Amino acid sequence: MNTTTVALTDVGKSYGRADALSDVTLALRPGITGLLGPNGAGKTTMLRILATALAADRGTVEVLGSDPGTATGRTAVRRRLGYVPQETGFPRGFTAFSFLDYLAILKEWSDAETRHAEVRRVVELVDLTDVAPKRVSALSGGQRRRLVLAQAMIGQPDLLVLDEPTTGLDPAQRGRLRDVLGRAGESATVLISTHQTEDVAALCERVVVLDGGRVLFDGAVTDLVRQATGRVWMADDRHPAAQHAWRTGTGRVRNVGDPPPDAELIEPDLEDAYLLLVGDAAHDAGLEAVS
Amino acid sequence: MSAGLIHAESPAPAAVADGRATLLALARADARRYVRHPLFVLPCAVVLVMVVASVVQRDGGGTDPMFGTMMIAFFFGVFGFLVAHRLTNSMLRTRELAGVLPVGRQVRTLSLCLACLVSAAAGTATVGFMLVTAAFWPPDGEPSSLPVAWFGDYPASTVLPALIAMGPVAALGGPLLGVVVARWMPFRGSGLLGVVVLVVATAIPASDSRGSDIRLASAWPVLMDEHVDPDTEQIISTTFVPGITPGWALGWVLCLCGLAVVAALLRDPQHRRPLLFAGAGLTLAAAACYALALA
Ligand SMILES: Nc1ncnc2c1ncn2[C@@H]1O[C@H](COP(=O)(O)OP(=O)(O)O)[C@@H](O)[C@H]1O
Ligand SMILES: [Mg+2]
Numbered sequence: 001m002n003t004t005t006v007a008l009t010d011v012g013k014s015y016g017r018a019d020a021l022s023d024v025t026l027a028l029r030p031g032i033t034g035l036l037g038p039n040g041a042g043k044t045t046m047l048r049i050l051a052t053a054l055a056a057d058r059g060t061v062e063v064l065g066s067d068p069g070t071a072t073g074r075t076a077v078r079r080r081l082g083y084v085p086q087e088t089g090f091p092r093g094f095t096a097f098s099f100l101d102y103l104a105i106l107k108e109w110s111d112a113e114t115r116h117a118e119v120r121r122v123v124e125l126v127d128l129t130d131v132a133p134k135r136v137s138a139l140s141g142g143q144r145r146r147l148v149l150a151q152a153m154i155g156q157p158d159l160l161v162l163d164e165p166t167t168g169l170d171p172a173q174r175g176r177l178r179d180v181l182g183r184a185g186e187s188a189t190v191l192i193s194t195h196q197t198e199d200v201a202a203l204c205e206r207v208v209v210l211d212g213g214r215v216l217f218d219g220a221v222t223d224l225v226r227q228a229t230g231r232v233w234m235a236d237d238r239h240p241a242a243q244h245a246w247r248t249g250t251g252r253v254r255n256v257g258d259p260p261p262d263a264e265l266i267e268p269d270l271e272d273a274y275l276l277l278v279g280d281a282a283h284d285a286g287l288e289a290v291s
Numbered sequence: 292m293s294a295g296l297i298h299a300e301s302p303a304p305a306a307v308a309d310g311r312a313t314l315l316a317l318a319r320a321d322a323r324r325y326v327r328h329p330l331f332v333l334p335c336a337v338v339l340v341m342v343v344a345s346v347v348q349r350d351g352g353g354t355d356p357m358f359g360t361m362m363i364a365f366f367f368g369v370f371g372f373l374v375a376h377r378l379t380n381s382m383l384r385t386r387e388l389a390g391v392l393p394v395g396r397q398v399r400t401l402s403l404c405l406a407c408l409v410s411a412a413a414g415t416a417t418v419g420f421m422l423v424t425a426a427f428w429p430p431d432g433e434p435s436s437l438p439v440a441w442f443g444d445y446p447a448s449t450v451l452p453a454l455i456a457m458g459p460v461a462a463l464g465g466p467l468l469g470v471v472v473a474r475w476m477p478f479r480g481s482g483l484l485g486v487v488v489l490v491v492a493t494a495i496p497a498s499d500s501r502g503s504d505i506r507l508a509s510a511w512p513v514l515m516d517e518h519v520d521p522d523t524e525q526i527i528s529t530t531f532v533p534g535i536t537p538g539w540a541l542g543w544v545l546c547l548c549g550l551a552v553v554a555a556l557l558r559d560p561q562h563r564r565p566l567l568f569a570g571a572g573l574t575l576a577a578a579a580c581y582a583l584a585l586a
Binding site: 071078079081083087107 | 309312313315316317320324327328377381382383384385387388389390391392393394395399561
């Protein structure tokens with residue numbers, strides 16, 4: 001499937017005078033796309049626009065063939081959308097199950113029997129079966145995070161917009177989540193923002209890097225990693241030319257930046273590549289500001 | 292965890308949405324939330340204890356109608372205001388999620404208004420209890436020149452509308468106002484503020500020293516007067532306020548309920564024209580009922 005399901009063209013969004021997003025052009029297809037970027041890069045702003053929670057100020061947005069700028073377009077998108085916001089509160093008085101059941105009604109699952117079956121399915125999917133009868137207020141942070149994920153999976157939506165879904169999850173839960181998202185990505189368009197480069201490396205074929213409201217990189221994960229080839233090396237100490245350096249478990253120091261001629265080069269990973277990309281962009285911006 | 296379940300398809304794709312079925316399913320869920328709300332459960336228990344106690348205490352006499360309806364209006368109407376307000380505002384913390392679901396806020400408002408029927412049903416049950424106990428155990432009615440306490444001399448066509456207007460309709464109107472206030476003033480303190488305004492605005496015109504036109508112009512019009520024996524300080528009779536026809540008074544308060552629903556729905560832009568028409572029609576009907584009740 002190579003059909004474009006989500007298209008942003010020159011999209012901008014400002015809060016007051018500050019541009020949270022500027023001239024973002026992006027086309028997504030079914031499959032999992034990772035969204036990386038430092039804090040304040042505009043990831044949440046972009047995801048909220050795709051999830052119809054926020055309207056773009058400039059540019060055109062097309063989601064699943066509909067225009068979220070119109071009321072009918074928004075409803076059409078919402079019928080096929082699963083959304084995990086970066087943060088959300090919970091209404092009082094619900095159990096985990098009844099909360100999902102209530103949201104399923106708001107997703108137009110009016111028949112009680114099929115709805116309950118669907119809620120049980122997503123509860124099982126995120127491994128919350130044991131705590132389903134518990135009050136939401138009695139759940140742990142990670143359990144609540146998975147509850148929000150479960151509601152996004154109701155009805156197997158065609159578009160999943162996930163804003164840092166893995167925060168607060170332990171490694172086993174993250175592994176399970178990858179499994180669930182991997183399956184969803186076989187047919188749906190999944191856009192997932194995260195600070196965890198390992199999640200992107202493990203899950204995504206494609207990655208978009210945002211910084212300062214602009215797209216710094218959009219392409220295959222392997223292409224981004226390849227950009228860092230020859231720029232990561234091991235040494236006994238931190239090298240002055242390194243942009244980033246840290247002592248690893250072996251006691252040696254991993255240096256990321258422009259290596260000296262005799263450097264002991266190693267294979268880069270996605271995190272190295274991401275750090276270099278964002279670091280180089282900041283460097284270039286600094287040069288521009290000086291000149 | 293079973294792999295089978297993960298592989299399983301959704302039991303059904305979200306079928307072509309049927310707006311009415313969705314509304315009914317949602318209203319059922321909201322009604323369940325209403326029934327389980329502590330501010331409804333607790334008043335229910337209190338009312339139950341009080342009506343039973345009042346029957347027992349009055350030596351086989353039925354529940355005092357003034358006391359009974361006031362209890363309904365307070366415990367189901369005023370408390371219901373808070374219940375509905377809280378249920379309506381409960382999604383505030385979840386709005387980032389709730390805001391992007393296909394069922395919009397206006398449908399949710401209508402569903403909450405329907406859930407307020409739970410309160411009306413509780414009020415109806417209480418009035419039913421009052422009628423039954425009065426029929427089986429008529430009050431002993433002290434000798435008096437006035438009609439006996441349980442409206443002995445009034446026809447049912449007068450007694451029933453008055454009891455319904457002051458009981459179940461008050462139990463419905465309170466929560467409906469709670470929905471309105473929560474929708475138009477979506478912050479936490481607006482509930483308590485609303486309750487204070489509601490009680491004060493109801494109490495001021497209710498005093499029996501006022502003219503019938505002012506007494507009717509209240510969220511809870513008091514349509515009856517009690518007469519107390521000056522020696523024993525016991526209620527010896529209940530009469531209707533002269534100059535108010537209870538049937539039309541019932542129409543008046545029902546129109547007010549309808550206007551509350553329209554006001555709550557008008558918070559959202561959809562269906563604005565029909566809602567404004569309905570609002571205009573209800574305003575006219577309310578004015579007509581008010582005038583006819585006083586005629
Ligand atoms: N509601 C808001 N009001 C004002 N500024 C905002 C608001 N939301 C986000 N911003 C600003 O927009 C920029 C992008 O934010 P955000 O999209 O949340 O970034 P990210 O999710 O990548 O951390 C930041 O500079 C942030 O301060
Ligand atoms: Mg964010």
